[in-house]
Amino acid sequence: MSSATNNKKNSDDFSESSNHNAIVVKNLVKNFENIVAVNDLSFDVKEGEIFGLLGPNGAGKTTTIKILSGLLNPTSGTAYVGGYDVTKNPRKVKELIGVCPQQAAIYKFLTGRENIELFGNLHTMDKKELKERTNSLLEAVNFKESERKTKGYSGGMLRQINLLIALINNPKIAFLDEPTVGMDPRARRKTWEFIGSLKEQNKTVILTTHYIEEAEALSDNVAIIDYGELIAYGSPKELMEKYNAKNLEDVFMEITGRRILEGI
Amino acid sequence: MELLKIIREPAYLFLMLLFPAVLTLVFGLAFAGIPSGIPGVSQFEVMAPGLYAYACIFIIMVVAQAFTDDREQGLLERINTTPTSSSEFIASHIISNTIISLMQVVIVIILSYALGFRPDNGLIGFLSAFIFVVFLSITSVGLGLVTASISKSSGTATGLSFIFILPQMFFGTFVPLTSTTRIIAQFLPSYYVTEALTAIFNGAPLTDLNVLFNLGMIIAISIVIIALGILIFKKYGNK
Numbered sequence: 001m002s003s004a005t006n007n008k009k010n011s012d013d014f015s016e017s018s019n020h021n022a023i024v025v026k027n028l029v030k031n032f033e034n035i036v037a038v039n040d041l042s043f044d045v046k047e048g049e050i051f052g053l054l055g056p057n058g059a060g061k062t063t064t065i066k067i068l069s070g071l072l073n074p075t076s077g078t079a080y081v082g083g084y085d086v087t088k089n090p091r092k093v094k095e096l097i098g099v100c101p102q103q104a105a106i107y108k109f110l111t112g113r114e115n116i117e118l119f120g121n122l123h124t125m126d127k128k129e130l131k132e133r134t135n136s137l138l139e140a141v142n143f144k145e146s147e148r149k150t151k152g153y154s155g156g157m158l159r160q161i162n163l164l165i166a167l168i169n170n171p172k173i174a175f176l177d178e179p180t181v182g183m184d185p186r187a188r189r190k191t192w193e194f195i196g197s198l199k200e201q202n203k204t205v206i207l208t209t210h211y212i213e214e215a216e217a218l219s220d221n222v223a224i225i226d227y228g229e230l231i232a233y234g235s236p237k238e239l240m241e242k243y244n245a246k247n248l249e250d251v252f253m254e255i256t257g258r259r260i261l262e263g264i
Numbered sequence: 265m266e267l268l269k270i271i272r273e274p275a276y277l278f279l280m281l282l283f284p285a286v287l288t289l290v291f292g293l294a295f296a297g298i299p300s301g302i303p304g305v306s307q308f309e310v311m312a313p314g315l316y317a318y319a320c321i322f323i324i325m326v327v328a329q330a331f332t333d334d335r336e337q338g339l340l341e342r343i344n345t346t347p348t349s350s351s352e353f354i355a356s357h358i359i360s361n362t363i364i365s366l367m368q369v370v371i372v373i374i375l376s377y378a379l380g381f382r383p384d385n386g387l388i389g390f391l392s393a394f395i396f397v398v399f400l401s402i403t404s405v406g407l408g409l410v411t412a413s414i415s416k417s418s419g420t421a422t423g424l425s426f427i428f429i430l431p432q433m434f435f436g437t438f439v440p441l442t443s444t445t446r447i448i449a450q451f452l453p454s455y456y457v458t459e460a461l462t463a464i465f466n467g468a469p470l471t472d473l474n475v476l477f478n479l480g481m482i483i484a485i486s487i488v489i490i491a492l493g494i495l496i497f498k499k500y501g502n503k
Contacts, residue, residue, distance in 0.1 A: 069345045091347055099345040105338035107265075109272040118265070122346040149272070165342075 021080075022047045022173050022204035023068065028077035030063050030228075037063040039228035040077070045206060045221075050199050052219030052236075053208040054248065060228035061208040062102060065175050068206070069099045082173055095123075098171030102178045104155075104162040112146040112153070112161045113138070116168050123169035130168070137164045141194055156187040163191065173204045180214060192217055212249045224252055231255050266330070266360040280326060284319040284368045285375055291315060291438070292379035312381045313461035314438030316393060317454040319372045320400040321432045323365040327357070327408025328421035331501065336417060354494055358405050365401035369394070383465035392464045396457045396479065399486040403453045404428075406486070409493030413501030453489070456481040 023045035030038040038060045045051040053061050066072040068081055070090035079086045082096040106115050113134060120130040138146050141160055145153065150161060163179050176195065180188045188211075195218055198205050209215055215222055216236045224232040224239075232239055232255055236248055243254045270277050295308035302310070334340050343353055373390060383389035407428045415421035435445050436454035449455040460478035468475050 071341060071344055091349075094345060094347045097345065099342065101338050101342055103338040105342040107339065109269050110265075119342075119346065122343060122348040124347065169346075 020047050021045060022049070022082060023051075023206065024078075024080040025064075025068070026078045028064070028067065028079055029075045030060075030067060030072065031075045037228050038067070038074070041225065041228065041230050042077075043223045043230060043233055045204060047204055048199065048202040049220045050195070050205040050207060050218050052215035052222035053206060053225065054210065054212070054215050054222055054252070055225040056210060059225045061225065062177055063228075064225075065099070065177050065206065065208060068093075069097055069175055070094055096172045098166040098169055098174045100163050100166035100174070100176045100179050102181065104158040106150050106158060106161055106165070108151045109149060111149055112143065112157070112164075115150060115161055116146075116164050119165045120168040125169060133168060133170060137167060140197070141190065155182040156184060159183055160187070160191070163194075167198075171203065173206070174198065175206045175208075177208045178210070179207070180209070180211065188214070212247060212252075216248055222248065224248070224255070226252075226256055266357070266364060269330075270364065276326075279322075280364055281368060281371060284315075284322065285371045287318070288315055288372045288375040288379070292376065296379055306380070308376075308379065309381050310440075310462075311438040312376045313393070313465055314436075314454075314458045315372055315376065316369055316397055316461055317400060317457045318433060318437040319368040320365050320397050320457075321404050321429055321437070321454055322368065323361055323401060323404045324408045324411060324428050325422060325425035326364070327361050327405050328411035328415060328425045329418050330357070330361075331409065331412035331497070332415050332418040332421040335412070335501070350498055351494070354409070354497060358402070358490065361405045361408070362398070362401045365404060366394075366397065369397045369401075384467035385464065385469075389464050392470050392475075393461050395470075396460050396482060399479075399482040400453060400457045403482070403486040403489045406489035406491075406493035409497040409501065410489075413493075413496045413499075453482060453485045456485070 021044045023043075025044070026042050028038050028041040029036070041060070041064060053064065055061050063072065067074050068079055068086060070086050070093050073087055081093045084092040084096075086093050107118070110118065116134050116137065117130055120134065125133070141164065143157075143160055143164070145157060150158060153161070159179065159182055163176065166174055166176065179195070180191050183191060192214065195205060195207065199220075205218075207215065207218060219236060221233070221235050222239065223230055232251060234242070239248060239251045240246070243251045245251045245254055270280050291311060292308055295311060296306050298307040299305075300307045300310045331340070344350060373393075385392075408425065411421055411425045411428065415424050431448070432452045432454040433439070435441065435449040436452040437458055439445075441449055456478040460475050460482075463472060463475050463478075464470070470476070470479075
């Protein structure tokens, strides 16, 4: 655990030295009755960075995302998103973010386009801007079935609309919780390209995944968490060098003695 | 959006609009020819005010199902990640479901008229009745919110909504009351609406003291229940 402690210390130093952090998490704790879901978690995410939050199922990834997006209050600790404290200014935070939940949360009686536009309206977007943004997002992923009710969509299509809804408000910070779960390899590759293109638009992306190759391909930095604790932090390359590992999966194996995918 | 759902979902369309229509037709055909004991008045005409109230209380189940469905599918949580507050979201649902409930009443009014129901004070009577059904609809939406808050799934919500629907149906709408059931009915919102509507359709003006008392009661009940529904839903049902 000494490496994890060192990494945590590094992240603390980083948060105090940089003024360009999109997200600052400090000593975050979330308890559900007797269960510690997030345990003294600290990390920072720079503006314009794709940040991978990795860990097996039940590691605390989704709970962390829920706290950062204002859905849950932490038991203790602080979290700043876009410079705003998530517990004190949740509305300001919600104006800056887009959230792609793990479960495709979509109205089945609406078309793909209507779902996207509905959430644009909930972000109080201008009508003209909303139409243009919807068109550009659908074109970006080459989505052809947007005028059809989502009831008949495949799992992969639902996932794509789920992702586009998260980006309709042109968020500065996007939380993508397992965005490619259930997609076939081809759709997954296409989605990776799309997520990669967000970086070119200077968007900060927090990507939670248990697909290690996804995190390696996309992330500038990753935090690996297990049992709610940060156990490694750095760029994929740094971590692989540090632990003399072939990939991040081996890094996790080296630190914990088990595989990330075990819990799935 | 709720209105769009009616158009797009056939099962929902049936539940929301056709069910009250079918019920009115069945009651009309079954009771229009049966004398009520009042000279020149059929049993159906006696039951008609209760049918208007009944059309409103069915929205309890619809609201409870809609909110639990949205919650189960993660939609409520997703909406909570946008700057739209839960109060704004609940308010939009209250407005749209109240409108749907009123549409149901309009269908029942038109059909009952077609089946021969003629209130003593004509259009004024119908318009006066509408004031009451607006408040009963708001009350029913509030009870739907309470049901959604205490239900873990939409299946449970359907069952639990009958806790509020059945007593009102039997003791506060179209079923004739005895001296015992009247005592129970006085605890139910629909009772005050049915009582007022019966008086209005028999020629009483809105300024009649009994009608005003019933109006005051349903207004007070609707305010308390909708406030309670919003509070309970925000605390327990919105997660």
